[in-house]
Amino acid sequence: MKPLRIEIHNLGAIPYANIDLTNTTLAAICGVNGAGKSTAFTVAPRFALYGATKPGTSIDDMIRTGATEAAVNFYFDHQGGTYRVIRTRSKKGKGKTTLELQKAKNTLLLDGSLDWESLSGASISETQKKIIDLLGLDDETFVASSMILQGDSGNFTKRPAGQRKAILSQVLQLDQYETLQDKAKAKAGEVNLTLEKSKAKVADIDTRLAEKPILESDKLAAEVKLAKTETDIQSLEENVQTLQVAYSALVAKIQQAEDINRQAKEKWADVGSKTSERDRQQGRMDNAQKLLDREADILTKVAAYDTTKDTVTALRVKRDQQAALKNEADRLKNEQLTVEAGLAKVIADINRIAGQIADRPRLEAAKAEYDTAVARLPECQKELEEDKRLLSAVKDCQDKLFQTEDRYIGQEQIHKQNIESLEANTAMLADANCVDLDNAQCKFLANAIKDKDKLVNAREQYSVWKVRADQEISDLQTAVKAAKNKRAEYWAAANINPLEPHELQEKINQLKTDVELLAKLAAMEPLLDNLKLQRTDLETRQADINVRLENMRNQYRELSDGLKELPAMEIKLTELEPWLRSKEQLPAAKEIANTARETIDRLKTEINDLTIQVVNLETEYKTLMGDSETLKQDAEKRLKEAQDSLKQCRDEHLSLTGRLGGIRAKLVLMEDDEKTRQSLMGEMEPLAKELVRWQTLVKAFGKDGIPALIIENAVPELERIANDILGQMSGGKNYLRFETQRELKSGKGMTETLDIIVGDWAGERIYETFSGGEQLRIDFAIRFALAELLARRAGSKIDWIVVDEGIGSQDAHHRELVLQAIKGVSDRFSMILVITHIEEAQKFFEQTIHFDVSGEDERIIQVA
Numbered sequence: 123m124k125p126l127r128i129e130i131h132n133l134g135a136i137p138y139a140n141i142d143l144t145n146t147t148l149a150a151i152c153g154v155n156g157a158g159k160s161t162a163f164t165v166a167p168r169f170a171l172y173g174a175t176k177p178g179t180s181i182d183d184m185i186r187t188g189a190t191e192a193a194v195n196f197y198f199d200h201q202g203g204t205y206r207v208i209r210t211r212s213k214k215g216k217g218k219t220t221l222e223l224q225k226a227k228n229t230l231l232l233d234g235s236l237d238w239e240s241l242s243g244a245s246i247s248e249t250q251k252k253i254i255d256l257l258g259l260d261d262e263t264f265v266a267s268s269m270i271l272q273g274d275s276g277n278f279t280k281r282p283a284g285q286r287k288a289i290l291s292q293v294l295q296l297d298q299y300e301t302l303q304d305k306a307k308a309k310a311g312e313v314n315l316t317l318e319k320s321k322a323k324v325a326d327i328d329t330r331l332a333e334k335p336i337l338e339s340d341k342l343a344a345e346v347k348l349a350k351t352e353t354d355i356q357s358l359e360e361n362v363q364t365l366q367v368a369y370s371a372l373v374a375k376i377q378q379a380e381d382i383n384r385q386a387k388e389k390w391a392d393v394g395s396k397t398s399e400r401d402r403q404q405g406r407m408d409n410a411q412k413l414l415d416r417e418a419d420i421l422t423k424v425a426a427y428d429t430t431k432d433t434v435t436a437l438r439v440k441r442d443q444q445a446a447l448k449n450e451a452d453r454l455k456n457e458q459l460t461v462e463a464g465l466a467k468v469i470a471d472i473n474r475i476a477g478q479i480a481d482r483p484r485l486e487a488a489k490a491e492y493d494t495a496v497a498r499l500p501e502c503q504k505e506l507e508e509d510k511r512l513l514s515a516v517k518d519c520q521d522k523l524f525q526t527e528d529r530y531i532g533q534e535q536i537h538k539q540n541i542e543s544l545e546a547n548t549a550m551l552a553d554a555n556c557v558d559l560d561n562a563q564c565k566f567l568a569n570a571i572k573d574k575d576k577l578v579n580a581r582e583q584y585s586v587w588k589v590r591a592d593q594e595i596s597d598l599q600t601a602v603k604a605a606k607n608k609r610a611e612y613w614a615a616a617n618i619n620p621l622e623p624h625e626l627q628e629k630i631n632q633l634k635t636d637v638e639l640l641a642k643l644a645a646m647e648p649l650l651d652n653l654k655l656q657r658t659d660l661e662t663r664q665a666d667i668n669v670r671l672e673n674m675r676n677q678y679r680e681l682s683d684g685l686k687e688l689p690a691m692e693i694k695l696t697e698l699e700p701w702l703r704s705k706e707q708l709p710a711a712k713e714i715a716n717t718a719r720e721t722i723d724r725l726k727t728e729i730n731d732l733t734i735q736v737v738n739l740e741t742e743y744k745t746l747m748g749d750s751e752t753l754k755q756d757a758e759k760r761l762k763e764a765q766d767s768l769k770q771c772r773d774e775h776l777s778l779t780g781r782l783g784g785i786r787a788k789l790v791l792m793e794d795d796e797k798t799r800q801s802l803m804g805e806m807e808p809l810a811k812e813l814v815r816w817q818t819l820v821k822a823f824g825k826d827g828i829p830a831l832i833i834e835n836a837v838p839e840l841e842r843i844a845n846d847i848l849g850q851m852s853g854g855k856n857y858l859r860f861e862t863q864r865e866l867k868s869g870k871g872m873t874e875t876l877d878i879i880v881g882d883w884a885g886e887r888i889y890e891t892f893s894g895g896e897q898l899r900i901d902f903a904i905r906f907a908l909a910e911l912l913a914r915r916a917g918s919k920i921d922w923i924v925v926d927e928g929i930g931s932q933d934a935h936h937r938e939l940v941l942q943a944i945k946g947v948s949d950r951f952s953m954i955l956v957i958t959h960i961e962e963a964q965k966f967f968e969q970t971i972h973f974d975v976s977g978e979d980e981r982i983i984q985v986a
């Protein structure tokens with residue numbers, strides 16, 4: 123890769139810069155601190171290619187203060203093509219990044235500019251991957267191999283040995299072998315799996331096939347046995363058939379004998395039934411003859427029955443008449459009772475009403491009395507009310523008097539008790555014999571003297587109270603008298619009897635019935651007439667019923683006389699009744715007597731014939747049966763045994779056929795297995811070869827394979843270039859070498875490493891023991907060597923290098939040597955850029971790129 127142009131918008135301190143590097147080969151970059159040199163040549167290309175920023179800053183920190191969007195367009199040649207990468211970053215909203223990878227077409231546009239085609243992916247990460255694949259480097263290796271950043275010259279040398287080796291591996295593109303090894307492993311795994319599956323199948327088949335010889339011998343044995351059972355079955359079948367025929371013949375003979383025996387039994391049964399028929403006929407004939415012997419007697423009795431029956435029938439008619447008569451008489455008697463009761467009630471009503479009508483004058487007098495009492499009652503009640511009020515006034519005065527008297531009795535008692543107590547207290551004064559009572563000092567006497575004063579007061583109070591109380595009681599007594607007088611005066615003026623209202627009420631209650639009776643009296647006269655008519659009517663009905671009842675009694679008596687002989691007649695009739703049935707049986711008896719004899723004779727002949735037949739049949743049965751039953755049982759037993767043997771033989775045949783079928787099916791499957799095994803073995807051979815090939819490749823692509831070889835080859839190359847440069851820089855004083863393996867501290871074997879051993883006139887020491895200035899020269903030498911190694915690498919040529927400061931740490935002598943060395947290797951790269959403030963260095967290079975910060979919107983860059 124060789125940069126052609128870096129176009130910057132708002133990145134770090136740079137508002138805009140467009141740096142054309144087409145013709146730059148070896149140049150010093152100058153400008154004041156903060157001019158943007160590092161930003162333009164180390165940050166901007168990495169920002170465009172990888173989105174990298176200065177250490178410790180975010181992508182948004184890289185957007186120039188005051189701007190919202192930064193962009194870098196990085197143009198470069200790579201592997202014969204011209205490319206540009208454009209990355210933008212906007213702070214607007216949540217922030218947005220765009221990334222575009224383009225390749226110049228071979229044609230130029232009319233204005234002389236290039237025509238671009240996009241190689242970008244569908245997403246930023248895809249485009250990013252395409253850039254990494256195109257350069258064959260990630261940011262870290264890009265920096266390690268093409269940039270010596272400001273203050274970071276030891277980026278490679280100061281890393282741990284493992285990381286150094288990793289960077290070297292990436293520079294040498296050894297990671298591709300990891301990918302190749304993974305692919306080879308996957309392939310080997312696939313082939314191995316197929317092979318193992320086939321092996322397992324073959325093992326399975328072999329296990330099954332191991333059974334084959336046993337199965338084949340089993341098959342042979344089974345076939346021989348089967349043939350023998352078939353012959354056995356044939357001879358057993360013949361035997362069974364012969365026995366079956368003999369057995370059937372015996373069964374048929376016994377059947378015939380049993381048929382005859384059955385016939386004999388049937389005929390014997392016939393004899394039995396005919397004998398009982400004969401006996402029955404004999405009985406009938408005997409009964410009929412007995413009846414016929416009594417014929418004359420029967421006829422006489424039947425004639426007597428007929429006569430008796432006529433008499434009984436006539437008497438029964440009369441008995442029915444008598445019963446009807448009794449019913450009618452009973453009904454009339456009931457009617458008679460009803461009429462009598464109705465008549466008694468009508469007569470009672472007539473008497474009661476007639477009496478009431480006759481009582482009219484008394485009722486009218488009662489009515490007058492009733493009216494007077496009713497009129498007087500309210501007046502009386504009013505007077506009584508006034509008396510009640512006057513009585514209540516008397517009672518009130520009396521109550522008041524009694525209450526006051528009670529109260530005064532209590533109060534008087536208190537007064538009297540007080541006086542009595544004070545009198546008792548003062549009584550000791552009379553017995554004291556004190557010389558000066560008025561001035562007595564003893565406590566008892568002093569209290570007595572005080573109580574004496576109190577007694578005077580108490581007596582005064584009591585007499586005042588008594589006068590007032592007596593007065594009050596006398597006033598109340600006067601009031602009671604006045605009230606009583608008032609009531610007495612009222613009674614005298616009113617002149618009434620206090621019991622009168624009560625008497626009046628009682629009188630009204632008593633007279634009320636008479637008054638109501640009088641009110642009803644008007645309607646009673648027509649009622650009386652009506653009742654009298656009813657009485658006449660009922661009396662007529664009563665007389666009529668009496669006459670009819672008398673007639674009936676006479677008729678009943680007459681009928682009773684005639685009916686006296688009926689019970690005896692009825693008994694006689696019942697006794698004679700059986701003769702009727704005997705008479706009815708006479709014709710049949712005559713018929714039986716005529717026909718039964720014939721039937722009996724016929725039956726006797728038939729019974730004789732049948733008995734002879736039975737005897738003949740029984741003889742025939744015995745002859746046929748003989749010892750047939752024993753023979754049959756014997757034949758049956760032998761037949762059963764033969765059948766069992768045949769069944770056993772057949773079962774064995776069936777089981778042998780089944781077993782043979784199973785063996786044959788297994789053998790058929792084994793034939794398939796053999797074919798499958800053959801084809802599997804055919805497939806497995808090339809697979810095994812393929813597996814060996816893949817396993818060889820896995821080993822070859824492994825760490826100890828091709829990558830180890832490459833490193834082993836590359837390390838001497840790196841040493842050689844680095845020593846070339848270091849020799850120049852140190853004036854031939856120093857040399858270096860790499861150690862890729864180191865003995866383990868335990869002494870048990872070696873470990874992988876990439877140690878840097880530096881030698882000088884005093885001997886060899888590790889890098890870390892050298893001074894800062896010395897280390898810088900070693901750093902430069904190795905970094906340049908790495909860059910050259912990378913540049914030489916086929917397919918990924920990073921053909922430029924930037925050195926950002928660092929030379930300042932060298933003394934004047936060595937500064938010159940370092941610069942000479944840089945110049946010396948410049949022909950190995952298409953471009954070397956050295957950022958430096960050292961004027962002497964600036965003069966050393968043919969080209970100078972000046973950064974002028976005066977432009978407000980643009981860094982003015984002069985390439986001289």
Ligand SMILES: Nc1ncnc2c1ncn2[C@@H]1O[C@H](COP(=O)(O)OP(=O)(O)OP(=O)(O)O)[C@@H](O)[C@H]1O
Pocket residue numbers: 133134135136153154155156157158159160161162183184185186187272
């Ligand atoms: N986002 C930003 N906006 C504006 N200025 C910024 C931003 N980020 C960094 N700067 C400024 O950019 C300058 C750093 O640029 P740079 O490191 O490229 O300068 P330099 O030319 O390499 O300087 P020196 O000679 O000191 O190495 C500093 O002045 C820093 O303050």
Ligand SMILES: [Mg+2]
Pocket residue numbers: 159160161272926
């Ligand atoms: Mg700088």
